[in-house]
Amino acid sequence: MSATNSQKLKYLSGLIASCQKCPLYQTATNPVPGDGNPEAKIVFIGEAPGFYEDEQGLPFVGNSGKLLDKLLASINLKRQDVFIANILKHRPPDNRNPEPAEIKVCTPFLKAQLQVIRPRVIITLGRFALNYFFPEALISQVRGQIKKITWQGIDSTFIPVYHPSAGLRNGSMLKSLQSDFITIGKFLDQK
Ligand code: SF4
Numbered sequence: 001m002s003a004t005n006s007q008k009l010k011y012l013s014g015l016i017a018s019c020q021k022c023p024l025y026q027t028a029t030n031p032v033p034g035d036g037n038p039e040a041k042i043v044f045i046g047e048a049p050g051f052y053e054d055e056q057g058l059p060f061v062g063n064s065g066k067l068l069d070k071l072l073a074s075i076n077l078k079r080q081d082v083f084i085a086n087i088l089k090h091r092p093p094d095n096r097n098p099e100p101a102e103i104k105v106c107t108p109f110l111k112a113q114l115q116v117i118r119p120r121v122i123i124t125l126g127r128f129a130l131n132y133f134f135p136e137a138l139i140s141q142v143r144g145q146i147k148k149i150t151w152q153g154i155d156s157t158f159i160p161v162y163h164p165s166a167g168l169r170n171g172s173m174l175k176s177l178q179s180d181f182i183t184i185g186k187f188l189d190q191k
Contacts, residue, residue: 005038030057034085048088075185126163
């Protein structure tokens with residue numbers, strides 16, 4: 001009998017918990033591998049754990065997470081319907097930006113998680129997640145656009161949006177996020 005998605009993701013979480021490939025594990029309290037439905041059709045990908053995520057070992061549990069919950073609710077989705085992960089699995093000190101070397105050594109975990117889940121829809125939150133898939137893309141130019149992709153053998157629909165933390169800081173980015181979630185909701189309704 002082959003392993004279930006849940007078992008495979010737990011195995012990856014174990015590898016993440018013992019990873020020392022970059023220095024971030026030294027200053028973090030907990031690893032934050034990702035959380036949600038192992039059979040999800042939709043995966044959200046953020047940047048890196050922040051203070052509360054590091055404290056609880058769960059993604060998007062601080063203020064950005066509360067906004068993400070509201071945006072999900074606006075299109076009739078709950079956390080249990082989706083899987084949420086980040087580019088980095090340990091918190092950068094003081095929430096600084098991920099460094100290229102950290103992204104390079106950490107993203108094989110994200111890639112492995114995506115290869116387990118094989119989502120039909122990938123929604124990136126913020127520029128670091130967007131640039132993992134499309135290194136040259138500018139989020140201000142492509143946000144809210146729906147694109148069919150085949151990535152690592154996975155046929156998926158790709159929709160980049162701003163990171164919720166940008167929506168908390170800036171009213172016009174919040175409006176963009178709300179409108180992009182309406183786009184996501186309409187797209188999902190057609191499926
Ligand atoms: S951030 Fe990623 S690469 Fe760095 S120690 Fe954590 S799991 Fe390993």
